[in-house]
Amino acid sequence: MDTIDQAHFLDGGGAMGAAIRRFDWESTALGPLGEWPPALAIAVGMMVNSSFPKCIVWGPDYITLYNDAFRPILGDKPEALGRSFKDIWAEAWDTIGPIADKAYAGEATFIEDFPLMISRFGYPEQAYFTFCYSPIRDEHGRVGGMMDTVIETTATVSAEKHARLINRELAHRINNTLATVAAIANQTFRSARTKEEAQATINQRIRALGDAHRILTQSRVGTAPIREVIDGALTPHRTGSGQITADGPPLDLSARQSLALALAIHELATNAVKYGALSTTTGHIDVSWRIGTPGSTELFRLSWIERDGPEVKKPERRGFGSTLVEHALAQDFRGTVALDFSPLGVRCELTSEMRNLEIDLQEDLT
Secondary structure, eight states, X not given: OOOSOTTTTTTTOHHHHHHHHHSOGGGSTTOOGGGOOHHHHHHXXXXXXXXXXXXXXXXXXXXXXXXXXXHHHHTTOOOOTTSBXXXXXXXXXXXXXXXXXXXXXXXXXXXXXXEEEEESSSSEEEEEEEEEEEEEEOTTSOEEEEEEEEEEOHHHHHHHHHHHHHHHHHHHHHHHHHHHHHHHHHHHHHHOSSHHHHHHXXXXXXXXXXXXHHHHHHSSTTEEEHHHHHHHHHGGGOOSSSOEEEEOOOOEEEHHHHHHHHHHHHHHHHHHHHTSGGGSSSOEEEEEEEOOSTTSSOEEEEEXXXXXXXXXXXXXXXXXXXXXXXXXXXXHHTSXXXXXXXXXXEEEEEEEXXXXXXXXXXXXXX
């Protein structure tokens, strides 16, 4: 005899309440809906009338029923109603199966921000869930199944990770900036001939460093477009007469590489203003770069070529600018730098493999 009023069973249960009423339960181990155990019927009625994502798993076959709020969690998975919970989440069963077994043994489990690798849109994805698997007992105290009360927290966990990363990058960038400023100050005052020259030079170098940081803060965390880095470093030296050209394909640089390149370009331009192509109205500077396949051993090349300026004399000693260009730039790009004081004009070429330009935020924070 039917024990459930099927005409009104699951009233208010939304789309899934109606779907459960229509489903052919005789084809499953649950049997006709009208003959369900009271514990199951009551639990299903409570579930479909809840606005919180819930799923009921019943019997040794793990037969699945769920409410409207649970549906988005399934993504594009095949219809789950009436199927085995084990089959629905087969890709994660090694992880959640033991937790379900505990619920079937009468022990509830509550977990926050639990990581699961799942596939619901045709590809594996890392997702996070806060959920409780709790046993459902019948009138005799026997466990017939479990209730899965769950909410996805993937967006929250990702936002928290992103915030932590930003905070770590900020702290690291401040430390690096202070160290760089200290090095600039020490080297500038050591090599300057007068106090006034030292003050002017250090102001220019710190301004170049600040411009590079501004570009970084306007870009996505930890990266900056190479063109903006170069243009930012060259802007103070442009006169509007077309003496400087810069050309190359789009490429994102890490924070460390962006700062190193900005300071190097600033030093090269400052030297050009004092002694090179920008010290006359006839001189020109060509800055160009070429890239290879990302992540490969193909070469990235950046060239600085001065021409039509005064005859260049090789400096008697290497100053801070030359040291920064030749050594710091090479180190941060994991490549080589060739700096040539040719009589026809200063030439500088930075060469590295494309795999050394891969954006690795974790490494950039070390």
